Amino acid sequence: MLEHLNRLAHHMKWADACTLEALRAAEAPPAPALALYAHVLGAEHVWLARLQGEPSGLAVWPTLTLDGCAEASADSSRGYARFLSSLAPADLERKVKYTNSAGLSFEDAIGDILLHVFLHGAYHRGQVAQQLRAEGQTPAATDYIAFVRGTPAATQATRSAPP
Numbered sequence: 001m002l003e004h005l006n007r008l009a010h011h012m013k014w015a016d017a018c019t020l021e022a023l024r025a026a027e028a029p030p031a032p033a034l035a036l037y038a039h040v041l042g043a044e045h046v047w048l049a050r051l052q053g054e055p056s057g058l059a060v061w062p063t064l065t066l067d068g069c070a071e072a073s074a075d076s077s078r079g080y081a082r083f084l085s086s087l088a089p090a091d092l093e094r095k096v097k098y099t100n101s102a103g104l105s106f107e108d109a110i111g112d113i114l115l116h117v118f119l120h121g122a123y124h125r126g127q128v129a130q131q132l133r134a135e136g137q138t139p140a141a142t143d144y145i146a147f148v149r150g151t152p153a154a155t156q157a158t159r160s161a162p163p
Contacts, residue, residue, distance in 0.1 A: 002089050008118040011147045013077035018140035026137040033131035038064040040124045041072040047117045048079045050098040060101050
């Protein structure tokens with residue numbers, strides 16, 4: 001499981017960079033797309049801080065510029081790499097106590113928290129792509145299989161017409 005989580009952390013780093021590149025390439029990134037991307041990065045930071053028992057340097061919904069997003073993304077990927085490298089497989093079951101942004105207390109396993117972070121980012125990066133597409137911009141292809149293959153997955157534009 002730890003090997004899979006490390007792979008998902010590498011995907012997160014790659015997908016965050018691809019999303020940033022797509023936002024930078026947009027003539028004018030839609031404000032909702034930038035807000036969603038900043039939320040992905042803010043949540044990555046908040047969850048890592050919870051895992052480490054520290055206060056977060058970012059809010060769950062931070063207001064960031066594209067340069068701020070680049071910095072937050074780099075910090076996040078370095079932080080998760082360090083954190084994951086410190087874990088043994090048995091650590092994934094260890095519970096972490098934290099208080100969420102609504103003031104509610106929870107206790108969850110490290111493995112579940114990490115999986116949540118990676119799935120949460122994938123969900124919202126898809127929303128960013130949808131926002132860019134709606135504005136006539138080109139979104140990033142951040143599917144996991146595109147990461148694994150090193151090439152984007154097929155799209156409606158590349159699929160062949162029915163016989």
